[in-house]
Amino acid sequence: MEVGFLGLGIMGKAMALNLLRHGFSVTVWNRTLSKCEELVESGASVEETPAGVIKKCKYTIAMLSDPSAALSVVFDKDGVLEQMCSGKGYIDMSTVDAQTSSKISEAITKTGGCFLEAPVSGSKKPAEDGQLVILAAGEKALYEEIIPAFDVLGKKSFFLGQVGNGAKMKLVVNMIMGSMMNAFSEGLVLADRSGLSQQTLLDVLELGAVANPMFKLKGPAMMKNAYPPAFPLKHQQKDMRLALALGDERAVSMPVAAASNEAFKKARSLGLGDQDFSAVYEVVKVAGSSEES
Numbered sequence: 003m004e005v006g007f008l009g010l011g012i013m014g015k016a017m018a019l020n021l022l023r024h025g026f027s028v029t030v031w032n033r034t035l036s037k038c039e040e041l042v043e044s045g046a047s048v049e050e051t052p053a054g055v056i057k058k059c060k061y062t063i064a065m066l067s068d069p070s071a072a073l074s075v076v077f078d079k080d081g082v083l084e085q086m087c088s089g090k091g092y093i094d095m096s097t098v099d100a101q102t103s104s105k106i107s108e109a110i111t112k113t114g115g116c117f118l119e120a121p122v123s124g125s126k127k128p129a130e131d132g133q134l135v136i137l138a139a140g141e142k143a144l145y146e147e148i149i150p151a152f153d154v155l156g157k158k159s160f161f162l163g164q165v166g167n168g169a170k171m172k173l174v175v176n177m178i179m180g181s182m183m184n185a186f187s188e189g190l191v192l193a194d195r196s197g198l199s200q201q202t203l204l205d206v207l208e209l210g211a212v213a214n215p216m217f218k219l220k221g222p223a224m225m226k227n228a229y230p231p232a233f234p235l236k237h238q239q240k241d242m243r244l245a246l247a248l249g250d251e252r253a254v255s256m257p258v259a260a261a262s263n264e265a266f267k268k269a270r271s272l273g274l275g276d277q278d279f280s281a282v283y284e285v286v287k288v289a290g291s292s293e294e295s
């Protein structure tokens with residue numbers, strides 16, 4: 003199966019490499035073209051524009067940072083729309099809001115092409131291991147055609163119906179995750195300031211009802227103040243912002259998410275946007291230190 007791949011960031015690179023490893027013929031493009039080199043060494047072809055990839059491939063997957071990147075790659079000069087036509091499919095796996103996804107879907111559909119949104123749950127390691135959870139919505143026929151690629155990229159895919167449902171599901175999941183990371187950070191600080199061992203806290207959490215892979219994976223690095231980026235904090239804050247906007251639309255009050263968003267915003271303002279989202283711990287630590295000792 004031949005697929006195009008637009009966007010070779012942390013996730014896109016891992017996903018495209020995975021497709022290559024499983025025998026797919028992959029043509030890549032990235033805004034910073036030099037990032038395509040590693041993929042070429044692994045057998046990928048390169049095109050110089052998104053339009054070039056669409057022209058060459060029946061199916062093209064995109065994995066881009068945010069709504070503005072997703073829109074730019076489709077609508078700008080040399081973009082996806084220039085070569086999109088009947089018989090081709092475009093699968094956007096970026097995390098964006100439902101409005102962005104619908105705008106892209108309408109434009110693709112007008113050309114006669116098919117559109118699927120398919121954001122993913124799971125980070126760098128699951129992307130490398132083909133263990134993502136895929137939240138697809140849009141054209142059902144395209145979903146069925148692209149299943150062989152989803153089977154390589156993920157451990158499970160969901161088809162959620164009309165365009166927008168995949169985007170919304172992803173935002174709900176990441177809103178919960180961002181709030182959990184803040185609560186976890188506060189717990190680590192509170193344990194430390196109370197004279198307790200953070201490692202013992204991790205051990206206790208691991209054995210109880212709130213045990214989860216995120217605490218287990220991130221906790222030891224956070225204790226060492228290390229935040230190598232798997233999920234960049236700037237993207238987590240984007241997801242909190244988009245989830246809060248969804249809450250505004252639906253009149254859903256979300257004070258926990260709103261407070262968490264403030265902490266992520268603060269972390270961005272301190273220059274931590276390119277660190278892992280667990281770096282919000284730095285903000286929580288500083289806030290905690292203003293208390294009496």
Ligand SMILES: NC(=O)c1ccc[n+]([C@@H]2O[C@H](COP(=O)([O-])OP(=O)(O)OC[C@H]3O[C@@H](n4cnc5c(N)ncnc54)[C@H](OP(=O)(O)O)[C@@H]3O)[C@@H](O)[C@H]2O)c1
Nearest residue numbers: 009010011012013033034066067071096097125232233237
């Ligand atoms: N990392 C995770 O754990 C994770 C998990 C699930 C979902 N996601 C979502 O997946 C998406 C990608 O995440 P990531 O971690 O791979 O991000 P990343 O490492 O920051 O990569 C972002 C990609 O978007 C491209 N890009 C940014 N602005 C652009 C523009 N204006 N025009 C064209 N390309 C542009 C970048 O190109 P350059 O190389 O030129 O900068 C890069 O290829 C995001 O929506 C994120 O929220 C991430």
